[in-house]
Amino acid sequence: PANAAELTIGFSQIGSESGWRAAETSVSKQEASKRKVNLKIADAQQKQENQIKAIRSFIAQNVDAIFLAPVVSTGWDSVLKEAKEAKIPVVLLDRDIDPSGKELYLTAVTSDSVHEGEVAGDWLAKTVGSKPCNIAELQGTVGASVATNRKKGFDTAIAKHANLKVVRSQTGDFTRAKGKEVMESFIKAEGGGKNLCAVYAHNDDMMVGAIQAMKEAGLKPGKDILTVSIDAVPDIFKAMVAGEANATVELTPNMAGPALDAVAAFKDKGTVPPKWIQTESKLYTAADDPQKIYDSKKGLGY
């Protein structure tokens, strides 16, 4: 049986567009070296064509397995077919791909981003109760599937509550700077922020920016305006400690760990893993000792 120490795995990573992504990359490296796996990471700089090229060159190098964090859900069939022909198992990380390619990969270790949106929406609905609540939404990059899904999940969750309404929704491109800028204009457009009762951001970075905007406008984020966002990066816990953020939904950066285990089991014993290894979308609020979580996450490379 192949020894894990000899495994070479190619990982086509999307890029480094956010702190979360950086953490995923560094956690993957840690997990790989823990298991003595040789992990080759190809960074696609946010481009699908680069990912396809990377996978092709992994195949040309005859790696033992390929990890793929797909930048988009479609368009993988032919290159994955090539991998299959070369008998190289592929594991999807972080994001799923289109159903048509289901038999082309071994397993997918992902979270369900629609579900993440739902968790955020449900939390908000529960927290607000029956009060009417106007929500401002900071979307991710237009066209990014995560943004679409997180919006979809949130919308589904609040659709059940007539008192919750999204009154403003703009893209903040997943960044702090844009999050802040967009929130500034939301505040101006909504009577200095008095018409708003909550902000929902598709990621924590935008929320951190939005919190600053609220503070500069003389508002008290976390009290005057509730906040809920997704990812659970360390800085949002810092805000929670300060009472400026209310909730976040975790997206774990450790996708590679389970994936490595699945590949090792498959190579050693031929165990076929389930098609989907879902990671937990855990909700964190101020009640969860944010300082402790902050300390534990600080070193992960966010």
Next chain:
Amino acid sequence: MRGLPPALITAIVLVAGFAACAVQFPNIASTRVVGNLLTDNAFLGIVAAGMTFVIISGGIDLSVGSVIGFTTVFVALAIERWGMPPLVAFVAVLALSAAFGAAMGAVIHVFDLPPFIVTLAGMFLARGASFLLSTESIPITAPIYSTVSDFALRLPGGGRLTAIAIIMLVIVIGGALLLHLTRFGANVYALGGSRATASLMGVAVGTMTVKIYMLSSLLAGIAGIVFSFYTSAGYSLSAVGVELDTIAAVVIGGTLLTGGQGSVVGTFLGVLIQGLIQTYINFDGTLSSWWTKIVTGVLLFVFIALQQGLVALARRPVAKSAGAAT
């Protein structure tokens, strides 16, 4: 004594670079990698061919990436949602993109606006239009797609010359012929030499401008279709930033951004150099996201500097051909 043409210099740089990479990673010297190089860069090669015309004529086209994005979304929607036969969808989208390019060319000429800005607006417009069509990525399941993506000529040694690679090669050859052998091509160079002079010499500058941008957008449309073959999908965010890769490829290929000089073949070699840089980085596989960028930048510098140096060397006058008037 004109020395070596820039395209030949690019070829020398490419071969030298390829050899250097192959020494470090012997796997690179395989038909498989070469085949991949052609397939993976097919759409880039096609837009770059169009961009070559634009740049030689003294212009620039920043909208090509967005046009590719728009095309993939349009084609996917047309086939999957609106039930158009694929070929009809292709014709429709090519007509659209050609019209789009023609419109940009017309604005540039009639209002005497800088191409950089007009095509930048075109870039916003085309990307914005694809967002409006769909923000989700749409898989394309039409049979022609699997037929095309499965088709490949087997090369000795396990490599594959895919359909889209063949399309690219045909377009590059066609583009080279168009540029070097026809009146249209000569006029493109004339425009790049000087628009005013070309006009005084009787070149229909306005019509040429419209045609050149039309050609560029048309090829971007074809590249979009090729991209949709490549990924079997339409996605509004596809090919973001491709315009810069394309311009870099054209320039590495020895075309002057100031216009008037260059060749499609050089551009093709420039595309391969860029592909080679990426292949090298992928083979290395130890680079973090940031080192990837840094190394890409450094290699870009090395290739451009090498090319520049060789050109300078080739240009060093032996003796100026003065042609005495006797």
Next chain:
Amino acid sequence: MTALLPRRGLAQILALIVILAVDRVVSPQFFDLRLQDGRLFGSLIDVLNRGTPVALLSLGMVLVIATRGIDLSVGAVMAIAGAIAASLADTHSLAVVLAAALGAGLICGLWNGFLVAVLGMQPIVATLILMVAGRGIAQLITEGRIVTFSSPGLVWLGNGAILGVPVPVAIALGMLILTGAVVRGSALGLLIEATGGNARASELAGVGTRAMILSVYVWCGVCAALAGVIAAADIMGADANNAGLWLELDAILAVVIGGTSLFGGRFSLVLAVLGALIIQTMNTGILLSGYPPEFNLLVKAVVVLTVLLLQSPKLTGFAGIAARLRRTKA
């Protein structure tokens, strides 16, 4: 300072007024201003404040473009400077932080200038190299994370106020005046315009064209670094992945809207900054309008085209064609 006044800014001022008016329509409280914690507060202030990075970039960019160049690396230089500032902020004094960040910008500018002026590379590819590698360097510094800081001095640069005016706006204004004084107060302006207008002729007239080109790239790097520091100070953190991303295009756009030709020559600092304000007024308007974000780019495209057509050297284009048609028919 008559030298700073626009020579021909009517089209730009008109465009700004029209866009402001449209903003007022989509957002009735657009012109509201009040004092909030000793700082002016309102959409107009947002426009100025958010427009600052692009305005700073355009100050450097306009000089580069005047020499017939272009600098695609400014966004990456912003990221580098921000990353350096953020990493040093909590351990060093503000002066050291600023010196390091601006020094990095200066070195970046020197590199670009070296490639263009000494090696004779085409500006667009020469600066493309740093555009690609520079962001990598910035990420290398931050290791891809968002590096946060709490140094009050640096935070003040992003969020403080002087007499109610946000500090970034004051800095941008100061830089405009400084650049204007340097460029128009010395012979630099004339020599830059000559270099951009006809480099060979200028060289033969004894102008040190290389030095001109080198210096404008250096200045562009410094301006970009300052913009990067301010952008980092604004969010109290350096986001090397996204800081300044695609802002080079906005800066170029601002310069062109400001009437400076991409083929070099005549330039106007004030109008370039006005161009940056026009862009930001449009962006803020889009955000205030409440349209879904899918429309953002379309609106931007339409506005940009309209502004350009307004100031087209040939608005007579149509008029001219019509006149000719009439003449040939007659």
Next chain:
Amino acid sequence: MQNGPDPALPLLEVRGISKSFGAVRALREVDFTLRAGEIHALLGENGAGKSTLIKVVTGVFPRDAGIVRIGGEEIAPRSAKAAVAAGIATVYQEVNLLPNLSVAQNLFLDRQPMRFGVVREGEMRHRAKALLADFGLDIDVAAPLGNYSVAIQHVTAIARAVDLSARVLILDEPTASLDRHEVEILFGIMRQLAKRSIGIVFVSHFLDQVYEISDRITVLRNGRLVGERETASLPRLELIRMMLGRELAETTNERAAAREHKTREICASFENYGKAGYVAPFNLELRRGEVVGLAGLLGSGRTETARLVFGAERADGGKARVEGAPVRLQSPRDGVRHGFGYCPEERKTEGIVAELTVRENIALALQAKRGLHRPLSRREQDEIARRYVKMLDIRPPDAERPVGLLSGGNQQKVLLARWLATSPRLLVLDEPTRGIDVGAHAEIIRLIRELCDDGLSLLVISSELDEIVTYSDRVVVLRDRAHVEELAGEAVDVGNILAAIAADSVAVALEAHT
């Protein structure tokens, strides 16, 4: 094709043409008539409106008023292409064809021989060679035009226009950069064309040539028609009076009596100065208050000598001294620093900065010399500009006009002003009178003499041997990129110069002259 000219029928008829550029009224109700088979000279001072008239007729500029008829039929071309279609072929003043294209492509642009949609490259080159052979040129037509000298480029432009075999051929200052031999060839061809009843419009500031070739003359002044005369019945002085609106003593072509030099101080000297493959090493001494002329055929290395002397090109051997002290001339900056000035022959690409104003163009070299930190105030700039606009009679006398909008000759004057403003010790002038009208020509020659009297040292290149002889104290003759002879004092005359140029080779030029 009809036989012989039909004088009854005006071939090209221009009536009441007006054209304004903003406030400048370049043409006011100008009439012009060209008959089939005649060579018609269009004359006037710099800025009189000659080039503008041509551009209006050929549709490059839209016109404000007036009509154009060709063969009795009214035409309104909207582009140069349309003008060609209507039967008018033109060589514009700023000929500059496309230096990046091959000579053959330049000759046949937009009308290449085609087969199956493909340009027949071989056929095109063949025809190009044949065409240029008519002009006495035997060059590699596949090489980029930019590789060749201005003169060859000019001949190419003329050949292209001639080959369009239109009914009307317009030549705007075609001879400005040609030498005598080429002018002869051109005139021969023009006569042949006229015999085939083609009408030719000829613009030139060389009155000798006008009298030699033209049948009739139309004179413009300040955008207005002054009159139309038969050449044969128009005395030269009368013509000049028509052009200038005043008398001009025609003394310019007489060699000034050898001037007494107060000093024999050496201003600059060059010893074994040269550059391999460029100009063979030469010795040259330039004294204060002295004019040294450089004479030679096209391509003989005059421009190269000038560029070396100024520092625009680096020498690879030899010594340069300024007032006895050794100096290094590595760049134009060095030249400027040592008090040299250089008016290049290619005014448009190497001289003017088109977009900048007359004032800024004049101030440029002085400013570069003073350095960044000592900017000329706006008032100083205005003052300098005003002085030279007046001194050189630059028209229109508006220092705030972009130089690119000035007529060719006035641009030349601005360049001269640029260097005079630096109060140089040595001025290198490459074809300073090219494209300059008779009035200004006399003015410039007078100026050259005056400058000498003020102690300036001048190195002047001109293809006009008469002119060189007029003002030079010494003449250096070049052949094949080497200095072959130096004539001084009484020895300076056209015959001696020609003899030196021709020396051992077949004396083509000599034949042409005699």
